[in-house]
Amino acid sequence: MDTVPLIDVRALVDPTSSPQARREVAARMGAACRNTGFFYVVGHGVDVGLQTRLEALARDFFARPEEEKQRVRMALGGRAWRGFFPVGGELTSGRPDRKEGLYFGTELSPDDPRVRAGTPLHGPNLFPLEPDGLGGAVLAYMAALTSLGHALMSGIALSLDLEADFFAARYMADPTVLFRIFNYPPGPEADAQGLPVWGVGEHTDYGVLTILKQDDAGGLQVKTRQDGHTRWVDAPPVEDAFVCNIGDMLDRMTRGVYRSTPHRVLNRAGRDRLSLPFFFDPDWTAEIAAIDSPALKDAGADDHAERWDRQSVHSFRGTYGAYLLGKVGKVFPDLRAEVL
Numbered sequence: 001m002d003t004v005p006l007i008d009v010r011a012l013v014d015p016t017s018s019p020q021a022r023r024e025v026a027a028r029m030g031a032a033c034r035n036t037g038f039f040y041v042v043g044h045g046v047d048v049g050l051q052t053r054l055e056a057l058a059r060d061f062f063a064r065p066e067e068e069k070q071r072v073r074m075a076l077g078g079r080a081w082r083g084f085f086p087v088g089g090e091l092t093s094g095r096p097d098r099k100e101g102l103y104f105g106t107e108l109s110p111d112d113p114r115v116r117a118g119t120p121l122h123g124p125n126l127f128p129l130e131p132d133g134l135g136g137a138v139l140a141y142m143a144a145l146t147s148l149g150h151a152l153m154s155g156i157a158l159s160l161d162l163e164a165d166f167f168a169a170r171y172m173a174d175p176t177v178l179f180r181i182f183n184y185p186p187g188p189e190a191d192a193q194g195l196p197v198w199g200v201g202e203h204t205d206y207g208v209l210t211i212l213k214q215d216d217a218g219g220l221q222v223k224t225r226q227d228g229h230t231r232w233v234d235a236p237p238v239e240d241a242f243v244c245n246i247g248d249m250l251d252r253m254t255r256g257v258y259r260s261t262p263h264r265v266l267n268r269a270g271r272d273r274l275s276l277p278f279f280f281d282p283d284w285t286a287e288i289a290a291i292d293s294p295a296l297k298d299a300g301a302d303d304h305a306e307r308w309d310r311q312s313v314h315s316f317r318g319t320y321g322a323y324l325l326g327k328v329g330k331v332f333p334d335l336r337a338e339v340l
């Protein structure tokens, strides 16, 4: 309970595995979702060569001069909300994070009806021209992680006694995919007032499932809860494993039984930390509702009084797109006027 469990998900990824093997993996995922809301996955099948290439290209990009990075600044991405933001440009829990980043999403052409209609967060990516190959590697990685996301969601569905394709059919036929590459520069742990300078402040993720690749610097912390006590534990890097966690929408759908657990980052490595979170979220137009399953008869407590943002995810009614826009406006106040 106090550490983040590690789950071999090979049986969910391998099309020839037995139903029994799938159910066993699903049961482990279900236990992790009820307890920490966080777990590592190995046996995920994502090509190591692709991961290494993408990491090297990302390091190359962030090491470039600020004015070069600004050539793909978010303001140029318009309503699609893509591109680069500098250190301090994002406010996760009301204060600027010490991180810079690149935002990507599903690649849509300007002719796509949603783009033509001006739907926020939909559009083409804003890829840097240099280093050469970064855009292609990002697209290949997003495709690989989309497959993995569907496989992991089949396990989560089985863990709730639902059909394996429940999420793919009902909520994620056309998933909202947000992919980010963050660089956390080193720096003092506290500011002039003695307050900690977070790479990312305490927060929960907005959607259903986050699949995170982190480098070997460490610094990710997860808030666990046991017997009414909370405790921050480290989620250190594990060789060829992704860190997975569930977000507010799955918490909402399971009435709090599966937890969207708060987490934060403090880079103490004394060097840059690179992380690549992939957010695998419901369709933009999906209406979020509680799932009807006997596996969810013991609903969790409404925890809004203890939550980092004091909001109740359980009272939310509406589409995932509406939920996401409300959140994004808070973390990027400067871009809000343009998009909302």
Ligand SMILES: O=C(O)CCC(=O)C(=O)O
Pocket (backbone or CB within 6 Å): 182, 200, 205, 212, 214, 220, 263, 264, 265, 275, 276, 277
């Ligand atoms: O960089 C990390 O390890 C975590 C990032 C994160 O929590 C997020 O982007 O939601």
Ligand SMILES: [Fe+2]
Pocket (backbone or CB within 6 Å): 203, 204, 205, 210, 263
């Ligand atoms: Fe997060």
